Amino acid sequence: MISRRLVLAFPEKIVTRPITYRLIKDFDLQFNILRAEITADIEGKMLIEISGTKKQIEEGLKYLENEGVSIQDASKDIIVDTEKCISCGVCPSLCITQALEINPVTHRLLFDKNKCILCGLCANSCPVNAIKLKI
Amino acid sequence: MAKTVEEINEKIKSGKALVLNAEEIIGYVAENGIKNTVKKVDIVTTATFGPMCSSGAFINFGHSDPPIKMQKVWLNDVPAYAGIAAVDAYIGATELSELEDMQYGGAYVIQDLVDSKPIKLRATSYGTDCYPRREIETYITIENVNQAYLFNPRNVYQNYAAATNSSSKSIYTYMGKLLPNIGNVTYSSAGQLSPLLNDPYLRTVGVGTRIFLCGTQGYVSWQGTQNNPDRERHPNGTPLSPASTLALIGDLKKMSSRYLRAATFFGYGITLYVGVGIPIPVIDEEMIEYLKVSDNELFTEIYDYSVQRRNKPSYGRISYGQLKSGFITIKNKKVPTGSLSSYGRALEIANTLKEWIQKGSFLLSNPVSPLPFEEKINVLNILGRDEL
Ligand code: SF4
Ligand code: SF4
Numbered sequence: 001m002i003s004r005r006l007v008l009a010f011p012e013k014i015v016t017r018p019i020t021y022r023l024i025k026d027f028d029l030q031f032n033i034l035r036a037e038i039t040a041d042i043e044g045k046m047l048i049e050i051s052g053t054k055k056q057i058e059e060g061l062k063y064l065e066n067e068g069v070s071i072q073d074a075s076k077d078i079i080v081d082t083e084k085c086i087s088c089g090v091c092p093s094l095c096i097t098q099a100l101e102i103n104p105v106t107h108r109l110l111f112d113k114n115k116c117i118l119c120g121l122c123a124n125s126c127p128v129n130a131i132k133l134k135i
Numbered sequence: 136m137a138k139t140v141e142e143i144n145e146k147i148k149s150g151k152a153l154v155l156n157a158e159e160i161i162g163y164v165a166e167n168g169i170k171n172t173v174k175k176v177d178i179v180t181t182a183t184f185g186p187m188c189s190s191g192a193f194i195n196f197g198h199s200d201p202p203i204k205m206q207k208v209w210l211n212d213v214p215a216y217a218g219i220a221a222v223d224a225y226i227g228a229t230e231l232s233e234l235e236d237m238q239y240g241g242a243y244v245i246q247d248l249v250d251s252k253p254i255k256l257r258a259t260s261y262g263t264d265c266y267p268r269r270e271i272e273t274y275i276t277i278e279n280v281n282q283a284y285l286f287n288p289r290n291v292y293q294n295y296a297a298a299t300n301s302s303s304k305s306i307y308t309y310m311g312k313l314l315p316n317i318g319n320v321t322y323s324s325a326g327q328l329s330p331l332l333n334d335p336y337l338r339t340v341g342v343g344t345r346i347f348l349c350g351t352q353g354y355v356s357w358q359g360t361q362n363n364p365d366r367e368r369h370p371n372g373t374p375l376s377p378a379s380t381l382a383l384i385g386d387l388k389k390m391s392s393r394y395l396r397a398a399t400f401f402g403y404g405i406t407l408y409v410g411v412g413i414p415i416p417v418i419d420e421e422m423i424e425y426l427k428v429s430d431n432e433l434f435t436e437i438y439d440y441s442v443q444r445r446n447k448p449s450y451g452r453i454s455y456g457q458l459k460s461g462f463i464t465i466k467n468k469k470v471p472t473g474s475l476s477s478y479g480r481a482l483e484i485a486n487t488l489k490e491w492i493q494k495g496s497f498l499l500s501n502p503v504s505p506l507p508f509e510e511k512i513n514v515l516n517i518l519g520r521d522e523l
């Protein structure tokens with residue numbers, strides 16, 4: 001029995017399909033949604049932890065990929081260096097969970113770690129390298 | 136009622152000038168009306184802090200013994216242009232390191248200089264009777280070189296296009312990372328705070344205008360390259376697409392890396408964030424008409440950067456007010472927006488310039504010469520000599 005933490009990205013059209021249910025039922029995987037962000041009009045993202053045998057996990061992931069879900073390993077941690085940050089606004093446009101936002105009053109970047117699903121989309125986007133993701 | 140720059144400078148010297156930033160003026164005009172504002176307000180400070188690739192610095196290294204006529208020059212392994220005299224070189228912001236590729240480049244050298252870090256200087260030459268040395272390797276700092284000045288051929292774009300990506304893959308551009316299927320939109324303008332959007336016809340800005348440049352006083356030296364003022368305009372005078380540009384000059388030795396920052400756009404390359412502040416003298420009522428324009432009345436066009444051609448398809452016009460709200464709608468889809476330039480840092484620059492003026496340490500200047508307003512830009516056609 002092994003566990004993996006993964007970020008799943010759902011294209012718009014399959015967001016509502018009950019694929020998570022099938023993972024549990026058909027592939028006998030233990031499936032834990034740690035964080036999720038699915039909106040009607042933007043791609044959905046989910047940070048999950050799945051446990052099962054190596055074979056079950058492999059087959060489950062293959063099924064997901066066939067359904068059009070893209071899968072990547074979750075990062076372990078994210079650090080936003082507020083000293084380096086110039087509060088431009090590049091990373092907020094990439095962050096689907098709105099963990100990164102420019103405060104409209106102070107114009108400074110706010111990072112809400114509780115909203116972050118460690119998807120890594122913001123990682124290489126910061127022009128002054130203020131965002132570090134540990135993999 | 137009209138005011139001259141000389142009269143405004145007298146008020147600065149006697150500590151009586153009223154200075155507002157380009158954000159504050161909007162509310163001030165709404166409250167006090169145009170006539171009263173012209174009477175009361177003397178200067179409006181504008182600013183921007185954005186990536187400006189067309190930047191670089193001239194450096195004169197001084198002569199070694201025996202001397203060398205530097206033909207090829209590297210600063211921290213980044214090539215600099217040395218085809219000028221013996222020990223002069225120009226280090227361009229976008230030049231890449233020969234060793235570290237996209238991790239380091241000209242903009243980083245310039246920032247390291249400003250931060251007083253030691254820089255490895257390497258040069259080669261063919262040797263002459265008067266300059267016998269053929270090779271040199273040494274270390275310099277900004278303190279021990281002769282002149283070091285920033286000379287940027289094109290900065291302070293008056294408006295800039297917004298970018299998105301309709302393809303099915305992420306693309307990496309000078310407008311940042313663009314997610315597939317119109318996944319995000321990026322833009323790069325300080326909008327209502329932006330210098331040339333507050334003086335759309337460049338009535339007060341010209342050759343010789345004194346400005347805030349990366350933490351010190353600098354000057355407008357010329358029109359910028361790709362200066363293109365002859366563009367479609369909104370009734371409020373502002374262009375709806377990239378128009379005028381400025382060439383800027385200033386003393387690198389006095390600059391601060393708070394307002395001059397090297398940056399890397401992943402997959403695209405290296406650029407320099409340049410902090411510029413321009414004071415606009417409130418000379419007459421017409422200036423107030425321009426200065427009072429807010430983000431909701433400033434527009435740009437969204438282009439599809441997945442089309443790798445000079446002319447890209449447009450997704451229509453959008454106001455900076457909408458872009459700055461964080462989301463816009465394209466084809467019934469809610470799309471997150473992000474700015475490449477930092478409004479927060481631009482506001483800080485506008486306020487710093489305001490303080491300098493209030494303290495009397497920064498005086499306004501009349502342009503020595505106006506900038507050309509009829510210029511159009513040419514495209515580069517691929518021609519044989521007899522097709523010219
Ligand atoms: S990794 Fe970055 S983009 Fe992804 S959720 Fe966290 S902050 Fe947002
Ligand atoms: S992209 Fe980097 S500099 Fe810009 S707001 Fe995000 S962390 Fe700050």
